[in-house]
Amino acid sequence: MNEKGKNSKINFGGTALMPKEEQLETAVKHRKISIGIPCDKKQNEKRVALTPESVNLLVENGNEVIVQKGAGVGANYSDKDYSENGASITDSPARVFSADVVIKVAPFSEQETDYLKGNQVVMSYLNVLQLSEETLGKLIRKKVTAIAFEKIRDANGAMLVVESMSEISGVTSILIASEYLSNHHGGKGVMLGGITGVTPTEVVIIGANTAGEYAARAALGLGSLVKIFDDSLLRLKNFQNLVGQRLQTSVFHPQVLKKALKSADVLIGAIELEDLKPWYYVTEDMVRGMKKGAVIIDLSIDRGGCIETTECRALNDPAYEKHGVIHFSAWNLPSRVARTASIALSNIFTPLLQNMADAGGITNLMKINPHLRTGAYLFNGILTNETLGQKFGIISKDLDLLITAF
Numbered sequence: 001m002n003e004k005g006k007n008s009k010i011n012f013g014g015t016a017l018m019p020k021e022e023q024l025e026t027a028v029k030h031r032k033i034s035i036g037i038p039c040d041k042k043q044n045e046k047r048v049a050l051t052p053e054s055v056n057l058l059v060e061n062g063n064e065v066i067v068q069k070g071a072g073v074g075a076n077y078s079d080k081d082y083s084e085n086g087a088s089i090t091d092s093p094a095r096v097f098s099a100d101v102v103i104k105v106a107p108f109s110e111q112e113t114d115y116l117k118g119n120q121v122v123m124s125y126l127n128v129l130q131l132s133e134e135t136l137g138k139l140i141r142k143k144v145t146a147i148a149f150e151k152i153r154d155a156n157g158a159m160l161v162v163e164s165m166s167e168i169s170g171v172t173s174i175l176i177a178s179e180y181l182s183n184h185h186g187g188k189g190v191m192l193g194g195i196t197g198v199t200p201t202e203v204v205i206i207g208a209n210t211a212g213e214y215a216a217r218a219a220l221g222l223g224s225l226v227k228i229f230d231d232s233l234l235r236l237k238n239f240q241n242l243v244g245q246r247l248q249t250s251v252f253h254p255q256v257l258k259k260a261l262k263s264a265d266v267l268i269g270a271i272e273l274e275d276l277k278p279w280y281y282v283t284e285d286m287v288r289g290m291k292k293g294a295v296i297i298d299l300s301i302d303r304g305g306c307i308e309t310t311e312c313r314a315l316n317d318p319a320y321e322k323h324g325v326i327h328f329s330a331w332n333l334p335s336r337v338a339r340t341a342s343i344a345l346s347n348i349f350t351p352l353l354q355n356m357a358d359a360g361g362i363t364n365l366m367k368i369n370p371h372l373r374t375g376a377y378l379f380n381g382i383l384t385n386e387t388l389g390q391k392f393g394i395i396s397k398d399l400d401l402l403i404t405a406f
Helices: 003-016 052-060 079-083 110-115 131-140 160-181 212-222 232-244 253-262 286-290 333-359 362-368 386-392 399-405
Strands: 034-037 065-069 088-090 101-103 121-124 147-148 200-207 223-231 245-249 268-271 297-298 319-322 325-330 376-379
Touching: 003 386, 052 065, 052 079, 065 079, 079 088, 079 362, 101 160, 101 333, 121 325, 147 245, 160 212, 160 268, 160 297, 160 325, 160 333, 200 212, 200 253, 212 223, 212 232, 212 268, 223 232, 223 253, 232 245, 245 253, 253 286, 362 399, 376 399
Parallel strands: 034 065, 034 101, 065 088, 101 121, 121 147, 200 223, 200 268, 223 245, 268 297, 297 325
Antiparallel strands: 147 376, 319 325
């Protein structure tokens, strides 16, 4: 055998039949995505989902951010702030809504869905109670993947946006109550808190959760007497350990709650309700028994409310009087402190959007991040939210099963 044949034999025996390590794909999945930030001109929404600083981070990582003129004005961010941080500014809604990902705070309106090009990712609050069948139908026909802010969870199961906005709502609710107790808003002229020689105001909070905790901290800081009600002894115990011993706790009992409300100056409803399942912990009869000029703020109003006399109101007309009690029930309360709320939202969505780009798209990200799936109510135009299915009579699909087919 010639030399060439020998070499061939040696090569064949030495490599071809030997086991080799599997060659795995190591290419980075990152790809540039375009992100559209529309201007929320309706529903008195002043928050913006991404701040200029967040835009800068996304652009520096190779993504394109398109901002509609005036999108950040409500939070005191100018178009120049965004352009100097790498965003493209446009006055064309069609251009903004044609991005790969369209992210806004207020729920999508029927008109806004017309601008979508289709097969995109849309992210916003859902607000099941206000969503129309026409809007949902158009989103389905556009075959979008839709993510609801209020449904996104983290690895520990906590609702990221809800928790963040609840902190803001809790503190803000006490500041608003203070305003409406004063003469400036036609209140009875009572200072929320207490000073030497004057009996402190009483604040009743129903719901030992994040919003209730931050409302209690704010009220206690002003010197009010705080009473907290919840249906879980464990939550009440944890709440008291977090906030301190200067408050009264009680499980829900109609007679005990009714008695507490008779002397209350402020009632904060902070119950976390499931969509379309309002549960009135405070009845209209209990409200009738409250002091004239007392203030009610229902932080659960976007999910139906936990107080029978509250109505879902717009932020420009949030207050009304019923049975001599002032009611304040705007669904987007954090929008009153839009800049703080916008920064909080940006802290959540900036890494999420970058992870989406790094993963190569929303489908790949949801495959490796099951917690994000909880926020999806549409996947490629297929309804995956059971609550919406029940509301509109549409069969919903299991997202965990759908995701395996893509």
